[in-house]
Amino acid sequence: MIRFENVGMRYGTGPEVLRDVTFELKAGAFHFLVGASGAGKSTLLKLMYLAHRPTRGLINIFDRNLASIPREELPDIRQRIGVVYQDFRLLNHLSAFDNVALPLRVNGAREDVVQKHVGELLGWVGLADHINALPPTLSGGQKQRVAIARAVISRPSLLLADEPTGNVDDTIAVRLLYLFEELNRMGTTVVIATHNKSLVDRFKHPVMRLGDGQVRTEEDEADWGAGLRRDAEASFGTKGDAPTVPPREL
Numbered sequence: 515m516i517r518f519e520n521v522g523m524r525y526g527t528g529p530e531v532l533r534d535v536t537f538e539l540k541a542g543a544f545h546f547l548v549g550a551s552g553a554g555k556s557t558l559l560k561l562m563y564l565a566h567r568p569t570r571g572l573i574n575i576f577d578r579n580l581a582s583i584p585r586e587e588l589p590d591i592r593q594r595i596g597v598v599y600q601d602f603r604l605l606n607h608l609s610a611f612d613n614v615a616l617p618l619r620v621n622g623a624r625e626d627v628v629q630k631h632v633g634e635l636l637g638w639v640g641l642a643d644h645i646n647a648l649p650p651t652l653s654g655g656q657k658q659r660v661a662i663a664r665a666v667i668s669r670p671s672l673l674l675a676d677e678p679t680g681n682v683d684d685t686i687a688v689r690l691l692y693l694f695e696e697l698n699r700m701g702t703t704v705v706i707a708t709h710n711k712s713l714v715d716r717f718k719h720p721v722m723r724l725g726d727g728q729v730r731t732e733e734d735e736a737d738w739g740a741g742l743r744r745d746a747e748a749s750f751g752t753k754g755d756a757p758t759v760p761p762r763e764l
């Protein structure tokens with residue numbers, strides 16, 4: 515489904531964010547993508563949903579070499595990819611319902627089908643009472659759930675979600691993971707970038723870890739501790755460098 519070979523990526527003249535990324539995602543896979551803040555998770559997802567081109571290396575998507583896909587064919591490929599953006603990207607002048615309905619309507623779905631599916635899905639994510647709300651009147655967690663519903667409504671071949679549970683409580687996070695798993699059972703390949711260790715532990719899908727500009731696949735959750743320690747040391751130095759806690763004022 516997706517293959518990266520020695521992919522590098524930098525923004526402008528900045529340092530390489532991704533240095534030498536090589537991995538393969540098989541159709542029907544479900545992976546968590548983890549790594550320290552700033553490790554490049556969003557950047558990797560952006561390459562996968564074709565928002566950026568790599569500065570070097572090979573990307574195969576849906577078994578085609580990205581470099582040889584004509585620009586005019588990219589929108590068709592993007593339509594097969596559902597994306598949950600970290601900043602939601604909802605259309606503020608459309609209701610929650612109409613935001614979620616948009617991908618179906620763009621694809622020419624019948625209005626009775628739209629009404630049924632969008633209503634059911636918004637109910638599932640706990641927004642039955644907010645169907646007609648405009649995004650600016652919703653909380654962060656509610657917006658996030660509208661964004662998720664919009665990304666999954668048309669059953670994409672590939673779902674890429676950037677920190678999709680960052681704004682919701684644990685109960686809703688688990689429910690959203692069940693939704694992603696259901697989609698995966700129906701054939702969608704899923705990649706979820708997350709900092710939520712308890713979700714990764716609970717759902718036991720293979721982990722892709724980004725660090726030092728590279729991806730490693732960790733099947734063994736025991737590696738989590740080592741990975742987290744590596745991330746913390748890379749970001750903050752060793753334990754000995756910890757700042758002194760100021761005394762509590764009396």
Ligand SMILES: Nc1ncnc2c1ncn2[C@@H]1O[C@H](COP(=O)(O)OP(=O)(O)OP(=O)(O)O)[C@@H](O)[C@H]1O
Binds near residue numbers: 549552554556557
């Ligand atoms: N548009 C951009 N222009 C320049 N640098 C960027 C841009 N977007 C990201 N970066 C840099 O690329 C690096 C990786 O950022 P990215 O957002 O991919 O990390 P992340 O792992 O998703 O972080 P987080 O967990 O905090 O969301 C960071 O150093 C960031 O400053």
